[in-house]
Amino acid sequence: MDLSNPDRPTRPHELLTVILLRPARLGMTEPIIILVASISATVWGMVYLFTESFTVVYSQFGWAETSTSLPFIALLPGVLLGVFVRLRDQHQMNNRQRNGVSPKPEDKINGFAIAAPALAVGLWVFGWTVPPLVHTHWIVSMFGLALIGFAVNEFAYTLSGYIADSYTIYASSGLAAVAFLRGTLSGCMPLFAYQMYSGLGSNIATSIIAALATLFCVTPYIFLKHGLRLREKSQFARFSAEMNERQNID
Numbered sequence: 001m002d003l004s005n006p007d008r009p010t011r012p013h014e015l016l017t018v019i020l021l022r023p024a025r026l027g028m029t030e031p032i033i034i035l036v037a038s039i040s041a042t043v044w045g046m047v048y049l050f051t052e053s054f055t056v057v058y059s060q061f062g063w064a065e066t067s068t069s070l071p072f073i074a075l076l077p078g079v080l081l082g083v084f085v086r087l088r089d090q091h092q093m094n095n096r097q098r099n100g101v102s103p104k105p106e107d108k109i110n111g112f113a114i115a116a117p118a119l120a121v122g123l124w125v126f127g128w129t130v131p132p133l134v135h136t137h138w139i140v141s142m143f144g145l146a147l148i149g150f151a152v153n154e155f156a157y158t159l160s161g162y163i164a165d166s167y168t169i170y171a172s173s174g175l176a177a178v179a180f181l182r183g184t185l186s187g188c189m190p191l192f193a194y195q196m197y198s199g200l201g202s203n204i205a206t207s208i209i210a211a212l213a214t215l216f217c218v219t220p221y222i223f224l225k226h227g228l229r230l231r232e233k234s235q236f237a238r239f240s241a242e243m244n245e246r247q248n249i250d
Contacts, residue, residue, distance in 0.1 A: 027177030037178040045185035052193035060131040061138045074142040078149025085111045105165035106227045113220035115154030120213040122147030127206030168240040
């Protein structure tokens with residue numbers, strides 16, 4: 001078993017180079033990091049774009065401009081629903097330990113598999129319960145927002161956990177690459193939210209975002225089915241797994 005570190009500094013001055021370049025290296029060469037960064041950045045960018053539209057959407061319900069940020073409160077119940085997913089994860093982990101089965105990073109994807117369709121459903125519900133094409137009570141749209149709140153929280157928790165468990169000693173570098181792309185896209189997409197929602201209308205604009213979110217419903221199963229194979233082909237993830245095995249870390 002080759003336990004040589006694939007990114008070990010051999011000279012003192014190389015330490016700074018590793019700190020600066022390793023996240024970029026993982027972000028451009030590691031399939032898992034690339035997938036997670038792309039998914040996380042796109043989803044958070046869509047959510048930032050979507051929530052920036054609340055002023056346009058709820059002003060059509062006759063709300064005052066100072067009140068159009070109140071729908072953010074509807075995200076909270078969805079975030080709290082994540083507690084039940086964590087309890088389910090803990091129950092499955094306990095069962096694995098009782099049966100002598102070691103946990104694997106793909107175990108963290110269960111919440112992601114629930115969150116991906118929840119995000120799509122929440123966006124479709126919201127998109128077609130608001131003006132100008134649909135006229136319902138404003139509270140109906142809040143059910144969609146609750147699902148979105150649940151999904152966003154699960155995306156953040158499960159994808160970060162998957163990177164941490166897959167790369168362990170390189171997790172900070174992997175998460176840095178994910179955070180950089182996510183922050184960049186999240187900062188850019190809200191810039192055209194008002195124009196998009198004002199020009200296309202809330203229903204069509206949200207439907208475009210919902211259609212993109214629907215495509216992401218298949219992504220959890222990529223990790224569930226091919227995650228182990230991707231980790232075995234990754235120099236960094238493989239080295240991390242070997243080190244954990246050597247040190248008897250679950």
